[in-house]
Every structure is written in C-alpha cells, then in structure tokens.
Amino acid sequence: MITEIGKTLVAIGAGILLLGGLLWLSGGTFRHFPIGRLPGDLLIQKEHFTFYFPLATSILLSIGLSLLLWIWQSFLR
Missing domain, CATH: 1.20.5 (Single alpha-helices involved in coiled-coils or other helix-helix interfaces)
Incomplete structure (x- = not known):
C-alpha cells in the first residue's frame, strides 16, 4: 500500500513539473488567457x-x- 502512495506522489510531482515546464517555455503565451478574471x-x-x-x-x-x-x-x- 505504501508503495502505491509513493508511485502516486511521484506521478503527481512529475505532472506538476511537466505543467510548470510547459508554462515556463510558453514565454507568456497564456498571459491573455482570462483565467482568474x-x-x-x-x-x-x-x-x-x-x-x-x-x-x-x-x-x-x-x-x-x-x-x-x-x-x-x-x-x-
């Protein structure tokens, strides 16, 4: 059971890392996306x-x- 939790946390961390990298490499392309307003x-x-x-x-x-x-x-x- 503990190994499944570890795998899930690693997968979530990798997903966050991937999303952060995509946003960083986008160079502000999403700046005009109205999320938050x-x-x-x-x-x-x-x-x-x-x-x-x-x-x-x-x-x-x-x-x-x-x-x-x-x-x-x-x-x-």
Whole structure:
C-alpha cells in the first residue's frame, strides 16, 4: 500500500513539473488567457478595501481537475 502512495506522489510531482515546464517555455503565451478574471468572479472595491473571490474560476478548475482525475482513474482500471 505504501508503495502505491509513493508511485502516486511521484506521478503527481512529475505532472506538476511537466505543467510548470510547459508554462515556463510558453514565454507568456497564456498571459491573455482570462483565467482568474472570469465573469462570475466576485470583485468588490471600496476606497481602502478590495475583496476578490474567484468563484467562477474555482468552479471551472474544480470541474477540469475532476474530469482529469476521472479520466486518469479510468485508465488505471
């Protein structure tokens, strides 16, 4: 069981490393991608106060990660 956890952590780490490398090598191509400023994100600005809650971004990332993990799990079976 502990070896399975180790393999999973190594796979997650390799995936994060790969994603980070792709973003780094993209050279700012994704700079104009509107993630983090979607229409459902809450932004309240007052004179000396700013509150930002990325609600739509969080939901979109949650759906995307759930789909990715579901696909990954179906391949492991």
